[in-house]
Amino acid sequence: MDLGVQEKTAFVAASSQGLGKAVAIELAREGANVVICGRHRDTLEQTAAALQNTGPGKVLALTGDLSSPADRENLIASALAEFNTVDILVTNTGGPPAGKFEELPQAAWDTTYNLLLASAVEMIRGFLPGMKKQRWGRIITITSQAVKQPVENLILSNAVRASVVGLMKTLAGELGPYNITVNNVMPGYTQTARLDKLMAANPEFANVTEEIPLGRFARPDEFAAAVAFLASQRAAYITGVSLAVDGGWIKAIL
Numbered sequence: 144m145d146l147g148v149q150e151k152t153a154f155v156a157a158s159s160q161g162l163g164k165a166v167a168i169e170l171a172r173e174g175a176n177v178v179i180c181g182r183h184r185d186t187l188e189q190t191a192a193a194l195q196n197t198g199p200g201k202v203l204a205l206t207g208d209l210s211s212p213a214d215r216e217n218l219i220a221s222a223l224a225e226f227n228t229v230d231i232l233v234t235n236t237g238g239p240p241a242g243k244f245e246e247l248p249q250a251a252w253d254t255t256y257n258l259l260l261a262s263a264v265e266m267i268r269g270f271l272p273g274m275k276k277q278r279w280g281r282i283i284t285i286t287s288q289a290v291k292q293p294v295e296n297l298i299l300s301n302a303v304r305a306s307v308v309g310l311m312k313t314l315a316g317e318l319g320p321y322n323i324t325v326n327n328v329m330p331g332y333t334q335t336a337r338l339d340k341l342m343a344a345n346p347e348f349a350n351v352t353e354e355i356p357l358g359r360f361a362r363p364d365e366f367a368a369a370v371a372f373l374a375s376q377r378a379a380y381i382t383g384v385s386l387a388v389d390g391g392w393i394k395a396i397l
């Protein structure tokens with residue numbers, strides 16, 4: 144299937160590793176220009192080098208911390224200076240710490256809000272004018288299966304990510320008239336460094352594959368395929384949805 148994203152520019156946030164990296168690879172392979180970012184220059188440069196030969200588009204690698212308002216401004220300004228317009232925005236960040244309510248200080252809530260919700264709001268605010276002007280855009284938030292079914296011991300993620308879904312759904316209504324679609328993709332357990340860390344630190348996750356109808360964790364490229372489809376021309380009439388890539392883990396009727 145031709146996704147029709149050649150000559151489009153995608154900004155994929157938090158993309159030097161893991162889910163973001165897989166999305167950047169998929170979009171680069173489909174011919175898009177890709178902007179990637181992360182805090183650590185070494186990893187970012189390795190990923191940028193791998194992306195250079197993946198497709199015909201350009202690759203721009205930007206160092207920055209998505210929890211910092213100043214860095215967010217720089218990331219947006221640098222992407223726009225290079226490409227003028229970002230057509231496809233994929234919001235993403237590192238995950239918040241695990242823990243139960245009484246183990247987490249107020250500061251952890253403030254940091255998580257800033258990382259998960261404020262970063263999505265600001266990235267959208269930064270790239271929206273260009274999308275509106277050209278009357279075409281794709282905004283895709285990466286959240287978690289936790290927005291439909293809380294994951295044990297991850298109260299920060301369970302609580303704050305739900306607000307990103309409220310943002311996405313409301314924006315889908317506001318931006319439809321500009322031909323901008325806004326969707327959310329909910330990863331389930333996917334084999335990345337984040338999952339390895341959670342598994343090592345939290346005995347609760349030891350037998351988690353037994354809860355997954357497909358009986359295994361996802362590969363990052365399986366998650367990325369869903370994001371790339373929503374970013375494509377072929378998904379032109381899909382907006383306001385939350386798509387689970389969870390191997391069937393969520394028990395609710397979606």
Ligand SMILES: NC(=O)c1ccc[n+]([C@@H]2O[C@H](COP(=O)([O-])OP(=O)(O)OC[C@H]3O[C@@H](n4cnc5c(N)ncnc54)[C@H](OP(=O)(O)O)[C@@H]3O)[C@@H](O)[C@H]2O)c1
Binds near residue numbers: 158239287331335
């Ligand atoms: N993997 C799963 O099973 C799963 C399931 C549900 C939800 N999620 C969520 O999906 C998101 C991505 O997860 P992942 O598994 O891909 O994580 P990961 O393997 O830890 O990768 C995170 C990526 O984000 C970058 N990053 C982290 N914090 C950042 C910050 N403050 N500013 C800029 N870049 C930052 C990291 O690079 P630097 O460290 O260099 O900054 C890295 O490139 C997380 O929010 C995670 O909680 C993951």
